[in-house]
Amino acid sequence: MAGLEDLYKEIVIDHYRSPRNRGELVSPPAKHAEGFNPLCGDEVQVWIDLEGDTITNVAIGGQGCSISQASASMMSAAIKGKTIAEIGELTVAVKSMMSVHEHALEDDDSGVLPEPPDVELGDLEALKGVVKFPVRIKCATLSWNTLVEALNN
Amino acid sequence: MAGLEDLYKEIVIDHYRSPRNRGELVSPPAKHAEGFNPLCGDEVQVWIDLEGDTITNVAIGGQGCSISQASASMMSAAIKGKTIAEIGELTVAVKSMMSVHEHALEDDDSGVLPEPPDVELGDLEALKGVVKFPVRIKCATLSWNTLVEALNN
Amino acid sequence: MSSEPFDVAAVRSDFPIFDEPINDRRLVYLDSSGTSQKPRAVLDAMTDFYESANANVHRGAYFLSDLASRRMEGARSKVAKFIGATDSAEVVFTKNATEAINLIAGSWGRVNLNKGDAVVLSMLEHHANIVPWHMLAQERGIEIRFLPVTGDGQIDLTDLDRWFDGANLVSLSAMSNVTGALTDLERVVTAAHAAGALVALDACQLVPHLPTDVAAIGADFMAFSAHKMCGPTGVGVLWARRELLEAMPPFMGGGGMIANVTTEGFTTTELPHKFEAGTPPIAEIIGLGAAVDYLSALDMHEVRRHEVELTAYFLRTIKERHGDDVVVHGPAEPSQRGGVFSFAYKDVHPHDLSQVLDQRGVSVRAGHHCAKPFMTQLGVGATARASLYIYNDESDVDELVDALSDASELFSF
Amino acid sequence: MSSEPFDVAAVRSDFPIFDEPINDRRLVYLDSSGTSQKPRAVLDAMTDFYESANANVHRGAYFLSDLASRRMEGARSKVAKFIGATDSAEVVFTKNATEAINLIAGSWGRVNLNKGDAVVLSMLEHHANIVPWHMLAQERGIEIRFLPVTGDGQIDLTDLDRWFDGANLVSLSAMSNVTGALTDLERVVTAAHAAGALVALDACQLVPHLPTDVAAIGADFMAFSAHKMCGPTGVGVLWARRELLEAMPPFMGGGGMIANVTTEGFTTTELPHKFEAGTPPIAEIIGLGAAVDYLSALDMHEVRRHEVELTAYFLRTIKERHGDDVVVHGPAEPSQRGGVFSFAYKDVHPHDLSQVLDQRGVSVRAGHHCAKPFMTQLGVGATARASLYIYNDESDVDELVDALSDASELFSF
Numbered sequence A, B: 001m002a003g004l005e006d007l008y009k010e011i012v013i014d015h016y017r018s019p020r021n022r023g024e025l026v027s028p029p030a031k032h033a034e035g036f037n038p039l040c041g042d043e044v045q046v047w048i049d050l051e052g053d054t055i056t057n058v059a060i061g062g063q064g065c066s067i068s069q070a071s072a073s074m075m076s077a078a079i080k081g082k083t084i085a086e087i088g089e090l091t092v093a094v095k096s097m098m099s100v101h102e103h104a105l106e107d108d109d110s111g112v113l114p115e116p117p118d119v120e121l122g123d124l125e126a127l128k129g130v131v132k133f134p135v136r137i138k139c140a141t142l143s144w145n146t147l148v149e150a151l152n153n
Numbered sequence C, D: 001m002s003s004e005p006f007d008v009a010a011v012r013s014d015f016p017i018f019d020e021p022i023n024d025r026r027l028v029y030l031d032s033s034g035t036s037q038k039p040r041a042v043l044d045a046m047t048d049f050y051e052s053a054n055a056n057v058h059r060g061a062y063f064l065s066d067l068a069s070r071r072m073e074g075a076r077s078k079v080a081k082f083i084g085a086t087d088s089a090e091v092v093f094t095k096n097a098t099e100a101i102n103l104i105a106g107s108w109g110r111v112n113l114n115k116g117d118a119v120v121l122s123m124l125e126h127h128a129n130i131v132p133w134h135m136l137a138q139e140r141g142i143e144i145r146f147l148p149v150t151g152d153g154q155i156d157l158t159d160l161d162r163w164f165d166g167a168n169l170v171s172l173s174a175m176s177n178v179t180g181a182l183t184d185l186e187r188v189v190t191a192a193h194a195a196g197a198l199v200a201l202d203a204c205q206l207v208p209h210l211p212t213d214v215a216a217i218g219a220d221f222m223a224f225s226a227h228k229m230c231g232p233t234g235v236g237v238l239w240a241r242r243e244l245l246e247a248m249p250p251f252m253g254g255g256g257m258i259a260n261v262t263t264e265g266f267t268t269t270e271l272p273h274k275f276e277a278g279t280p281p282i283a284e285i286i287g288l289g290a291a292v293d294y295l296s297a298l299d300m301h302e303v304r305r306h307e308v309e310l311t312a313y314f315l316r317t318i319k320e321r322h323g324d325d326v327v328v329h330g331p332a333e334p335s336q337r338g339g340v341f342s343f344a345y346k347d348v349h350p351h352d353l354s355q356v357l358d359q360r361g362v363s364v365r366a367g368h369h370c371a372k373p374f375m376t377q378l379g380v381g382a383t384a385r386a387s388l389y390i391y392n393d394e395s396d397v398d399e400l401v402d403a404l405s406d407a408s409e410l411f412s413f
């Protein structure tokens, strides 16, 4: 539909249709967190198996709109096998891809945008279009916030 | 001052200047109540000695604007020697002199005004001008409300 | 009057927001149960107040302050009349319906409910009528019972005697903001009072849409918000029976609600001011007064008739065009419901659905509608919701029905 | 800019209420500490919102709802900036300052204060900063201490170490609404924190009149109302440090403040929404944003400079014309006060005085100014009070001074 191509990129729809790493892990030992988007009812569950500093397995549960579920699926694919430090960088990169714009929309005229870390985003890049639809930013960042919480648990 | 003659009638000013029955009675036996006008700080104290059904003595205390104090003074003069039944009638008459208008100002368009009891008001009639100054109605009725309270104590 | 059709075009022309395209599209506003649009008369009443009568109320001997007070109290009388209350001191202004329900829980509840006492809610309540009771339960250990909901989205009123047995308060929505279902208030009030329980009504969706008469309903408390009935944001109403209000302690303390204050304590002033601490939403109350005038001039019976007709059209049309691809929650019979429709379309997520509809200016809400327990029962995280009001007509319904096909196109898998 | 005179005529022309006579008289509005008048820009911002962006916030995926949310959150950022808060989530919108203080008492107070704990107030507090603590004292048996007031109407700050010893919270007005006295905040904050007490400021009279920087002041809580600073009725602000807000339980429950709700309980969402249950005063918040823009454009340093000059003129002129017939409460030194003057004229009762002044359009308030304990200390039931703001000039003061002679005429006995 005219105007929505930036939001509903083919790769986003693909992750929504065929979510990667869907399931549950036994917790403990898996770290687990549950995230809600209280405004629209999206829900994401994240399970993570860690070996030392490295994520060896991920599972995603929950329900919600195409953006929240595609974002979770993309995230699960992107973080598997990565170290916590790498994931930290990735999280910052993804969030700054969104939140820079989030701020701009909140009338913050500071004008100084922090330089995002130089990280390969891969598929995740497809979510960049979300920034044109500010209400959906929270859908896209939900899984990342839930990941941070899982890692802290 | 132009426009204020209806409010500050000579007899009102006279009662304010030389309040009647100013003082206190020993309570008990005297019935006593204290009334506040929380909006403007007027304060009226009423003491009443009863013999059977008849008010044998009245004392008035408190402080406040000319209208509240003059009204209390006029009331004290009007009720001394009267029976409770007579005072009931007088209270209704005085209040309806005011409150009819109070309602009219509150956009009550019922249009039906209750017939006030046919009672001789004497000096109290001078307070009729208060209805043109709706904010002062509460000053004028304070002593009467306090009287009712004292009788109920 | 009831033989003439309801003149939606005339009504629309009273609402400035429909004058110009929004985001380059004709605004098809279908979220009036979220908040209604505002007629010019309401905006003018507030602007006029600020431009010619603005002062603080009840506090000065000067002309302007008296004028402001009388306008505000005049609005209170109008609101009382609009809901059938004969005593305008029973109308307490709050900031919204949510504060009104918190006031019931925080004031009446705190002194009247103790460990073991019970409050009856239902599974389809708005969070505004759940969370205050959870908060009270945490504090005072009361029991909360949730009446079930029937398959067609109504509060299940079977077995009320058992549910109400030993309850102290029954607090229910008079019309659901999710399914539009109207609650049979007579049955609820009769059964609750028979069980010795008081009745509070969340009338947020009732008062804007149906003629309301508190005396006839016979409930004990009722809460609603101005912003859903053509009035401004920033003001809500708690109506309650005088004896209850008189016995209740204040909810908040401050200026305007006291008779006296010393370093030792305070005494409260008379109703309704006892519950209105601080400077009230003066202009907003006056705006609500104008909203009530506006709705009264339309005649609430006519408003209801229009909504029943449009509801019938909505249900019929969406079925004709989309058959089983659409599931509409709530009663099938228009007379048992208001014009609020939670619906699912194929397996398109509500959030995506509303995004696609928005592309055509069709504004519907997607989410849990502040009714998560009910969403959980439905087994969904969210629904899309369209809701109708006085300025909507068949063309708005048609626009929604057409736009649903776009979603089918985009998410056809 | 500070060498040019403050252009009152230009400011007045921004306020529609001064365009026409009120009650056939020129309006000499001297009750801005009761509520301020509103500039056109504020009224326009609200009308424009209703006419082109009205929808409920944070709840819909559609364009209009998103627009409304962004305008509201934009206003929050403006308010945060105006008071020097770097984190706009520390700005919680309430219905008025009174609710903000009730929130501190009802949320922070209820979980942090127990029998034997102490809150320090002063004898000149507004009821909004007394009654909530009396209510808490009734409930939880806390001690309330009242700092004395000096002869010239300032909070007496001698011996603070003794007063604050063992106190948990010090809650004081930053500027008195009765005497205009400014409180030495640095001294209060330093002494309170040294004693291990938190500091809450009733900044109702501070924020509208002086440049305010919460970071520099170093207090823990601050409350103020929009309607006294060119903004609309129906919205107030609680600012508090993030750590405090995060640890506090919600004050009211309902939509918008939850992360999840089940039949068993609920969890709260993030700041500031956790404290904003129900539909917020959306248009009013946007109006407050416009008020903050308006005041910022004037420059709060210039506003303060104007008020100090006019205060000096007031004190000088009234003395010259009426000598000892007038007693003005409060500090004699303009730099130590704002333009709020409680005064007595001969033995004319304040209520009569304001009635006589009103006859000339001079609008001053008469009463206890919601500060009964202070009135009791002064030994009066009421005072007359004149207060100045950006649209007042020397001619308003002259008008008041002239009108006082009328009272002398009428009550010359």
Ligand SMILES: Cc1ncc(COP(=O)(O)O)c(C=O)c1O
Pocket: C255, C277, C278, C279, C280, D033, D034, D096, D097, D098, D099, D126, D128, D129, D173, D175, D176, D177, D202, D204, D205, D225, D227, D236, D370
């Ligand atoms: C010092 C002070 N505190 C508190 C208040 C209460 O403000 P509001 O009535 O807007 O809640 C006021 C104004 O009335 C005030 O001047």
Ligand SMILES: Cc1ncc(COP(=O)(O)O)c(C=O)c1O
Pocket: C033, C034, C096, C097, C098, C099, C126, C128, C129, C173, C175, C176, C177, C202, C204, C205, C225, C227, C236, C370, D255, D277, D278, D279, D280
């Ligand atoms: C049924 C119902 N109850 C309560 C509310 C809460 O109203 P408000 O947000 O105006 O307090 C709403 C609207 O959001 C509602 O629809």
